[in-house]
Structures are given as structure tokens and as C-alpha cells.
Amino acid sequence: MKIQVNRDVLADAVAWAARVLPGRPALPVLAGLLLDAADDLRISAFDYDVSARADIEAEVAEPGRVLIPGRLLAEITRSLPARPVEIVTSGAEAVLTCGSAEFGLLTMPDEDFPSMPAMPPSIGVVGGGVFATAVGQVAAAASRDDSLPMLTGVRVDIEGVRVTMAATDRYRIAARELLWHPERQDERRGVVVPARVLVEVARALRGGEVSIGIGDTVAGFESQGRTTTVRLMDEQFIDYSSRLTQQWPTYAELAVAPLVEAVKRVALVAERHTPVRLAFSQGQVLIQAGGGDIGRGAEVVEADLEGEELQIAFQPHFLLDGLAGVETERVRIHLDSPTRPALISNEGDDPDFRYMVMSLRLS
Structure with missing residues (x-):
């Protein structure tokens, strides 16, 4: 692999993808970021529950892919000078050059990196600012205690053009209604998404529109070349609507x-x-x-x-x-x-x- 990419674009995409890297990975390869160069560059992270993919423009001289320790790559790219970055694989190293700075990073076996879930089919879109505000309003009421997983999630109820998000930790309930643009006017869904993931998604996808996809076990959020998927939680949740009305x-x-x-x-x-x-x-x-x-x-x-x-x-x-x-x-x-x-x-x-x-x- 041999590519050249804008330093700021690379650092931003790496930092965004690295946010889902697990603190204690079940497998060593899950601590890595997968760089896949074809027409452009895709940067991916996955921990079996949450995945993140960022697609950015790059000059690809030689296609290929490489798995690099993610947190280290994030630290390095953030500290680089404002010059174009070149990444070349050489044996067991990925050589990163920016101006007079050069780093030789030991790579990880990319063939051991697990297959990532696909983005579920989109069921509608919502403005990034509206989405981020709504998530911030309700996620504060979600529990941080994992002993009762249901309380750590945000319930998302979709009824046609109306979406309601709700969260509770037993001491309070927060709910926000918003309008969106569904693919089908008769869309009816009810899922529970981990609150911490939804907060990270909302923080990163404020710009433009957010496309939301929901599958049988996975929800996906996509905006401006960035995609996050997350494993859904058990859909059981309290009857918050009757309590709030x-x-x-x-x-x-x-x-x-x-x-x-x-x-x-x-x-x-x-x-x-x-x-x-x-x-x-x-x-x-x-x-x-x-x-x-x-x-x-x-x-x-x-x-x-x-x-x-x-x-x-x-x-x-x-x-x-x-x-x-x-x-x-x-x-x-x-x-x-x-x-x-x-x-x-x-x-x-x-x-x-x-x-x-x-x-x-x-x-």
C-alpha cells in the first residue's frame, strides 16, 4: 500500500474512528484501525458491538490494506505538522512520513480482523443538528449502571414522520419528540440503542443529514462519509409515554x-x-x-x-x-x-x- 492524504483530514478521521476502540479488547487485533486503500481510503474500527467507518479522499499509488495500533496512530496523526502525509507498507512496518517526521509502525495481522457488519438499509433521514440536540436532551437521564442494561439505553420509537427518544435511570425520565423524513410514511419501529454509543454518534454527526438504518439486530447511522453501526439492546422498556402525559x-x-x-x-x-x-x-x-x-x-x-x-x-x-x-x-x-x-x-x-x-x- 502507498497513499498520500491531507494531514488534517487524516487526523480527524482517525480520531473519529478511534473513539470506538475498546479499552480492554477481547482480541489484540480489535485495538487496531484497519486502513483500506482502493479508490480512496477507508479507516475502520470494530469491537463486535460497535463499528465505525470513515471514508476520506486520498491519492492511492498502490492499493492495499494494513492494520495499525489505533490509539498510537491517533496520537501520531494529531501531532503531525501541517504537511501531506504519506503511508507506505514495507514488510511488517507501515512507514508514515510527514515533512521531516517519519514513523515506522509495526503492523498487526489484518487477516485476523473480523468482518464488519454492513450498514442496515436506510429507513429515513434527519437533520444532524436536530438529531444531536435530541440525543443530548434524553441521554442525560440514562443510567451509567450496567446491572440493569435496559436503563443504559435510549428507546427510539418511530411512527411515520414522528420519532420519540426516551431514557430513564428510575429516578427521572427524559423524552424528546422530533420530525424526520422516513422512507415510508407508515414506518413503525421501536428499538433500544446503547446511550453511550448514541451520544458519540450524535457528537460526530452534527453536520448535514443523518441516515438511519435499522436491521434485526443492528442499527446504523451514516453522514458525510462516516458510518457507525451498533448492536441493538433488548427492546423491553418502560411505558414512558403514559407517565409523561x-x-x-x-x-x-x-x-x-x-x-x-x-x-x-x-x-x-x-x-x-x-x-x-x-x-x-x-x-x-x-x-x-x-x-x-x-x-x-x-x-x-x-x-x-x-x-x-x-x-x-x-x-x-x-x-x-x-x-x-x-x-x-x-x-x-x-x-x-x-x-x-x-x-x-x-x-x-x-x-x-x-x-x-x-x-x-x-x-
Whole structure:
């Protein structure tokens, strides 16, 4: 193999593919990036659950393929000068030259690299920015605890032109509805995708449109020459829709930015695992925390209240995660009682983002 490629393009593609490399690979070859040169250059990574492929332009003098330790290649390409990069295979080495810098990297047996799954047939496309925003809004509510795998995923429900994403860790539920362009107007699917993978996909595929494919066991995401596939999780999931659409007798509307800043300030005196307390009354909400060994804090924010006055308490970071998902200038907080969950949503009667969070016992 002998190729020449733009340094910035190569470094970006290598870094993108290397993000799926396993920390503790089941096989040594899974720590490698496969470079396959034909008409252009394809860079691939695979760990049996997640695959990544990036296609980039390259001048291919001699076609071929080579398997190179991925993390090392990512470190090297990121540090190279802004000059064209030449990669030539020579025996058991891949010689990488850029300006006056030269690296001879020992290759791995590419014949041992497993066959990668194909991208499933596309069932529709969605704008990359919309997709990334929706994933960010719901993935914060996914669990990081692998003891109950269902909670580490994002449920994706497709009904025609409408897509709903949802995640929960038992203490909160986040859901976001969005519109997309399905291949078929009567498309109906429901799958669960690992949240950590979906976050990485969304972060990398913000530009242009994202094509989504769903097979029997694999989902695929493709945009601008980059493709990620991921093994689907068990589709079992909670009935989140009924919980998010129940009725709350009271709600408050207030500006998001002042509320977020006030919660952050007051939470500075909240000891670990202690709540911030919100007392809603006509025209305002009083935010309080502390009172223990550290000290106490309080701040008042203007609020419009519809219903009875009420006090309620939350874990500060759970509350802030919900507020971070609100895209409108004002937030609506639906309330029932101090011991019942509250619902945070975009302003309006039919919000596309909903976030239900458990309350904590008032002390």
C-alpha cells in the first residue's frame, strides 16, 4: 500500500474512528484501525458491538490494506505538522512520513480482523443538528449502571414522520419528540440503542443529514462519509409515554436562565446527596439549600404560578439536567405534591421535550 492524504483530514478521521476502540479488547487485533486503500481510503474500527467507518479522499499509488495500533496512530496523526502525509507498507512496518517526521509502525495481522457488519438499509433521514440536540436532551437521564442494561439505553420509537427518544435511570425520565423524513410514511419501529454509543454518534454527526438504518439486530447511522453501526439492546422498556402525559394540578412558568444560575449558586452549599428546596408562591419561587455544617443559601426568582402554593425538593444535578434540555426561553414546571415527581418541559401546551424527575423528602 502507498497513499498520500491531507494531514488534517487524516487526523480527524482517525480520531473519529478511534473513539470506538475498546479499552480492554477481547482480541489484540480489535485495538487496531484497519486502513483500506482502493479508490480512496477507508479507516475502520470494530469491537463486535460497535463499528465505525470513515471514508476520506486520498491519492492511492498502490492499493492495499494494513492494520495499525489505533490509539498510537491517533496520537501520531494529531501531532503531525501541517504537511501531506504519506503511508507506505514495507514488510511488517507501515512507514508514515510527514515533512521531516517519519514513523515506522509495526503492523498487526489484518487477516485476523473480523468482518464488519454492513450498514442496515436506510429507513429515513434527519437533520444532524436536530438529531444531536435530541440525543443530548434524553441521554442525560440514562443510567451509567450496567446491572440493569435496559436503563443504559435510549428507546427510539418511530411512527411515520414522528420519532420519540426516551431514557430513564428510575429516578427521572427524559423524552424528546422530533420530525424526520422516513422512507415510508407508515414506518413503525421501536428499538433500544446503547446511550453511550448514541451520544458519540450524535457528537460526530452534527453536520448535514443523518441516515438511519435499522436491521434485526443492528442499527446504523451514516453522514458525510462516516458510518457507525451498533448492536441493538433488548427492546423491553418502560411505558414512558403514559407517565409523561398524566395530569398535574399545578404548574409554574419562569425564565430558564435565571433559574439555572440561581440553582447553581444555591447548590454550592448543598452537601453531597442533599437537595435544593423550591418553594413556589404567587409571583416567585424561593430556592434554598444547606443549613448543615457548610452553611446555607437562598435566592428568589420570578415565577408565574397556576394552582396551589407548594414546596418541593430535588437533587441539584437532576434538576439542572432537566433544565439543560429546555430549548424555549421559559420553562414550565408541572407539580402535584411535595412527595410526587415533577415534570419539566418546554413552554407551551404541547411540548416536544419532557423530563420527569423524582422529588426528595423535605426535611
